[in-house]
Structures are given as C-alpha cells and as structure tokens.
Amino acid sequence: MSSSARKLAPAWRSGMWFDMLPEHYKARYWESRTRQPIPVHWIPNKDKYMIHPKNGQKVRIEDVPIPVKYPKECDEGLWGGEGVVKGFQKRHPLRRRVPHYWIPSLKKKILYSEILDRYMVITVTSRTLDLIDEAYGFDHYILKTHQVDLKSDLGMTLKREMLLALAQKTYYPDDPARQAKILKKYGKYMILEEEAEWIGYSLKDAIIKIRLQLDDKKPVPLKEKYKAELLEQLADASHKDKSSDQETKSWISRISPFGGKSES
Amino acid sequence: MLRVLSTLVRTRSPLFLTKTSPSSQTLLLDRQAACEGLEVHQTRNTWILKRKWTPPLNKLPRYEDDKRRRHLPSRFHVYELVEHRDSVPLKPLEVLLVENVEGIGMKGDIVKVKLNLARDQLLPSGQAVYCSPENLEDYADLIEKRKKEIEDAEGPTRSAFVETTLKYLQQMRLNITMNRNNPWTITKNHIAVSFRKAGVVVPEYAITMPNDPITSDNPRDFEIQLMVNRTDEVTVPCHMFLYASGNVNRAAPDDKGAYGKLAEAEMSTPDQPTNPSP
Secondary structure (H helix, E strand, C coil): CCCCHHCCCCCCHHHHHHHCCCCCHHHHHHHHHHHCCCCCCCCCCCCCEEEECCCCCCECCCCCCCCCCCCHHHHHCEECCCCEEEEECCCCCCCCCCCEECCCCCCEEEEEEEECCEEEEEEEHHHHHHHHHHHCHHHHHHCCCCHHHHCHHHHHHHHHHHHHHHHHCCCCCCCHHHHHHHHHHHHHHHCCCCHHHHCCCHHHHHHHHHHHHHHHHCCCCCHHHHHHHHHHHHHHHHHHHHHHHHHHHHHHHHHCCHHHHCCC | EEEEEEEEEEECCCEEEEEECCCHHHHHHHHHHHHHHHCCCCCCCCEEECCCCCCCCCCCCCCCCCCCCCCHHHHHHHHEEEEEECCCCCCEEEEEEEEEEECCEEECCCCEHHHHHHHHHHHHHHHEECCCCCHHHHHHHHHHHHHHHHHHCCCCCCCCCCCHHHHHHHHHEEEEEEEEECCCCCCHHHHHHHHHHCCEECCCEEEECCCCCCCCCEEEEEEEEEEECEEEEEEEEEEEEECCCCCCCCCCCCCCCCCHHHHHHHHHHCCCCCCCCC
C-alpha cells in the first residue's frame, strides 16, 4: 500500500477483513481510488505555464477539475464516463447566476458481446458508442477501459464475466474454429482465473465474498469433532444393543419355561 | 462495358448506364462523397464546460501526492459551454464488407457508410466488420480476391448497385412522345432520348427493340428489353404519346391519322393503362 493510499483509508478499510482480501484485489482497489479518470466534461490545459496576455510574463496555470456527480443509475448502464455536472449559469451580466444541472442524454441500444455471445439492451450515451467504435468492438471497449473510466457496475460485471469466460474457456464449447478466433482476438486481455473472479466487486461485496470463502475453510473445533464421533458411537452402540436384546430375548424365551407366562 | 455509376434515385439525379465503365474505386469514392455531404444532422452529445472565472492558484504541493486543494466558493462553479456537439456532423464509418450488401458494396470492399447504418445494421448483423488492423489481416485474402476480381475482369463485374437499378427499371414505364402529323419510325435513338428525359442514361447498344417496327401508321404500346452490365435483362413497357405543338392542322374527323388510330386501339383494349406513370 502506498503512502497516499494509506491516507485515503479510513480505519475499517485496513481492518481484519480487508487484510484477508487477496493482494491483487487490494492493488486494483487502491488503483481505482487513486487514479485520475480521463477528463470528460472539461478540457485540460496543455502546458503548465502560459504567457500573460497583458504583461507578457510567464504565469503558472493549473487544472482544476470540474466536479461531476455519478448517480446510481449510471451503474445500470454504460455512460462512457459521463455524469451530471452541477453548477451555475450566468445568463446575463446584470442578472444573478442561476443554478443549472448539465445532464447526459441517454438512449437504449442493443449491444452484442462476442465472448459472451449475448445481445443486451443497455442504456448508453453517444460517447459510449463513439468509444466502442474507437476500440473496434464492444468486447474490446469493456476489456480495454479502466474501472475509473468505465464508471459503471454493469460494465465491471460484464468485464468479470468476459475475463472469467476467457480464463475458463467457456465460450463456444461446440465450435473450435470460433474458439480459436476468440482466443486470438482477446487473448491479450487474459488474466488468471483466481484474479478474474475478483474483478469489479465493491469493497463491501468483496468482504462478503472473502467471508463466505473463509467460512467454508474454517477448521472444525475438536469439541464438535468429538461430539460427532461420540454420537456416532452411541448410535452404533444402541443399534448393536437393540439387536443383541432381541437375540437375548429370543434366547431366554427359548430356554426359560416361565418366560411366556411372565410376559402374559 | 456497362456499369451503373450512381443510384441517387431520390435526388432525381440521372442514372447512368454508360459505355465508359468506371472502376469500382470511382464508385466507392462517389458514395463516400455523397455520404459525407448528406450526413449532417443533430446529435446530442457530451457537455464540455469551462469555468467563467478562473479560481486562484493552489499552493505548490509540499510532498509527493499532496492532494490538498483550496475550497472553491460558488462563483467558481459558474460554467460556460465550450462545446456541446449538438450539431456536429456525424463522421461516416469505414467498414469492411464480409457479404454482398445491396446498394452498398460487394464482399471484400472497404466502404464508408453512414454511422447509424453501420452501428444498427451492418455490424450487428455480421454483414460487415470494423476496419481494425486485426480484421484487415484476418480478411486479407478476401480483400485481395476482390481487388483481383476488379483488375482481372475483362468486362464489367456485377456491382452492388445492379439490384437497385433493376428494381428502379422494373417499376418504370417509359413515355415516348412523337409527332402527330409527320411520319416516323421508332429507332433506338428515340428510346434513348425518352429514357434520358425520364432521368436514366442508356446507351443504344443496351436496347433491344420489338421485332415488328413501330411506325406512325401503326402507333401502339410496346415493350423493350434492356441489358444491364450484359448480365441482367429487364423489360420496360413503353407508352406512346402523340403530340403536335403550335398552330396545328388538326386531321379531319373522317381521315383517321395516327392519333385517331391510337385512340381507336385504346378504345378496343380497355385493360391497357392509359395514364402515364409519374
């Protein structure tokens, strides 16, 4: 964990369960928190300095990113990094500024994933479609784009499914020619299966996942073990006793002349 | 050596069935030019903003990864629109055709098409693929095959516009206007001129006339055969119109001239359509 990452981390993020998470997940998690996304709604400056228009002096300039809000709906679609910008408009120099929200225009499109062999109706923006064209296909776009720029749970879920399919080779099981084609096309994105199954989980979900996994591996206390053994033994014993009782009864009844009378 | 050059039927530009056979490349270029010209319409796209007032500079970072920033008051959240690509023309997309697509191109052609056509139709249906370096490598033999086909062909090759042209020719009815007073015999030149008036350029050698000649003594509706690319044949019905302009010496009612004969023929066969096609 880098120093900056440690500063970002509240106490519970470095707690017991977080430490239990696999290293590759933790590395990806910190990267997703520290990495700067590609600016979508503003244009960054090319240089660090500029010449002042009036006095001709060298002046430092800096990028101050415009804050963007990502509503929960953006996790249900692929907005291509777009979000809602909240701010003000100055419509007239003599009038008071007016609050304004710049919202993306969304549309539903049918997109096809080659690896998953699935058609999906997904809410997208024009930017997403442009990015898909730029990447030469939907699968390439999802696999190529970083979590920070994808900015969508749906996108990350699709990424996990694709990477898992690539790692487990579950695509087109009946068509070896097509399988080879897919492998050639998307082989460069392949990662290990253990890593692929952790991609795209939020920290909360990841902790639930690790807890469930650890629950399965938990050592059974000796108390439980001996209890189970004892119960087994007792069950056996009672079974044996029953059978032996029946035998004895029958044996006694066979010998004793009073057996029958006493019972009746 | 016959080839359709362009099929911009909707714009009423003439269809060419010319003797000069343009290479497939010209065809594609034509299409690209058309597509670039037409593809300008409104799109809603990303908002790109900038601050109206520049905030004061932050202090230089004291240590590595110093992320501290000054708090910005509301006036620094007044934004101006830099660019909303509201009416930016959509750039046409270059795709590689994997199948023959009517009106667009043949298998192995690289064509520029309208963006939405590619996204909604050609790419999802598998008729075309993106022109990515990998795809160009994968389909290299397909592209080469198509190139060879164009180069090696002695005569014209069957282009993607043949079907569209055939459809257009099949639905049309050719009106031939002739003089009512003077004697004439219809030749291929008359047919070609009539086609040109209807917006289709046809060379004379592509026309096959009916066996018995049509003269001013015996004006009637007839059918001609058109050969497209020397591969496909279409039958086009022709309708005669007799016309005289200016100070006309109308024929006497008892003297049945050409007009009178035509009228008679129409009366006797009421099934035949008399209205000229639009």
